[in-house]
Amino acid sequence: MGKESMWALLIFVAAIRGSLAGIPREIHLLRPHSGSAGERVHGLYCLSWRLGVETHNIKNWNTVPRECEGYVGHYMLHQYREDSKVVAREAVLYAKSLKLAGDGKDVWVFDIDETSLSNLPYYAEHGFGVEPLNPTQFGQWILTGKAPALPETLELYRELLKLGIKPIFLTGRPEDARNITSSNLRNAGFRTWEMLILKGSAYSETTAVVYKSSERRKVEESGYRIVGNIGDQWSDLLGIHVGNRTFKLPNPMYYIS
Template sequence: MARSQLLLSLFLFISISETISQSIIQLSRDHDDVYCSSWRFSEETNDVGYWDHVPSRCVSYVQDYMTGDGYRSDSEVVASYALGFAKTVEIAGDGKDAWVFDVDETLLSNLPYYALHGFGANSTREEVVITIFFGTIAEFTDRIDCSSPLKLSEPFDDLSFDEWVDLAEAPALQASLNLYKELKQLGFTVFMLTGRSEYQRNATVKNLQLEGYSDWERLILRESSDQGKPATLYKSQRRLELINEGYRIHGNSGDQWSDLSGFGVSERSFKLPNPLYYIP
């Protein structure tokens, strides 16, 4: 009898301990989600200032956001407001009514790259990322080097990103592609102003065309004289050049504040979400 009571007590103790442990873990995760939601809000509004990696406690949160409905919905809402504004613009018909787009995380998504380098919380790749952008794991592994495990959030690495750009396989951000096509139909002259360098022109043009972008007026990339300039300065100078050419920049879409701020700014700016990296 005493032995039975002892076993029962031990069973109850283990069960209660497991329940308490699971509750503590869930509370910790819930607390992290609340904090990370606030962190994402602060980085999107530029209150965080300069940052070079996702906080370790927010890696899973960012991964879930970027591969779930949140990122897609936020991008669609921004695009809808941009289109709503665009429809109020009276197009003069002289080809000078302009809209400026950034490229990375605006027209093209580098999420497959960051699935390997930017936000992973586990030691293996998340199949959801592969499925969203490539359809099958086989297609993904044919296009990306999968010899190394998924890494935790890490600082930006120019060399590995350049290799990814050379593949010309970044998928279109669908909300931006739809907006782009609508703007062309409305009669806007579209410029692409990217922080990519001139030597990446061919790969960038190929990627954009493969993803459905066409008939842009000019793709502006960093020249040798632009190397080392902060993005805000470089993009401001290029926008000012367009204004001096007589273009009226009504709208500007980008995922970084450095895409939108500075001088030579547009009439309206539209900030897309990006909790993956920050470019000053």
């Protein structure tokens, strides 16, 4: 067997083995990066970068590292859903373990973007977070009202309703987007809620942590108990009145402080 055909076989077998074992790897770089022997393997670094982001070791980042576009794109189209499923499943297990008062005051806080609704159709067209956000274009996408549900969160939402835990949506979307957000949520399957809290103009200069903490405090001061809180950003889950337990969904595409 010649040297070349040997290598072709090695690569072929390695690929088969990989796809059978379900191990993620870069199969379609959206913008291929050249690489040769001895060069840094982007995928490996990007995997570590994403873990760093998810564990909040890496903070306040602006855009996805350019070399990680292919990796993040691939992740979002594959492993992302599996990862979300495990988070939602833990949340359901936790919710079922609660002893609820049954007085209608137990609530669960849901973030909206990349938590209840998915903007993946938008980000897939815009480099999966490699491009800096274009607020005009993103705003136009939001106004279409066509964001699909993140199915794992919708499943959690349904389980919580069954348990008598009421959903509260708390989003960084502006008050102006109330109507389109309501109809988008309903069309995506989130048909009822106790509150839908959007970011009022009074908060325009405040961070998400401050805005969301402040609104959660109001919720608890109104007599509700936040038994759970789910979001894709650490700023959904840090601060005060975060809830009895928090759940972090993955999002390697953007960071909100």
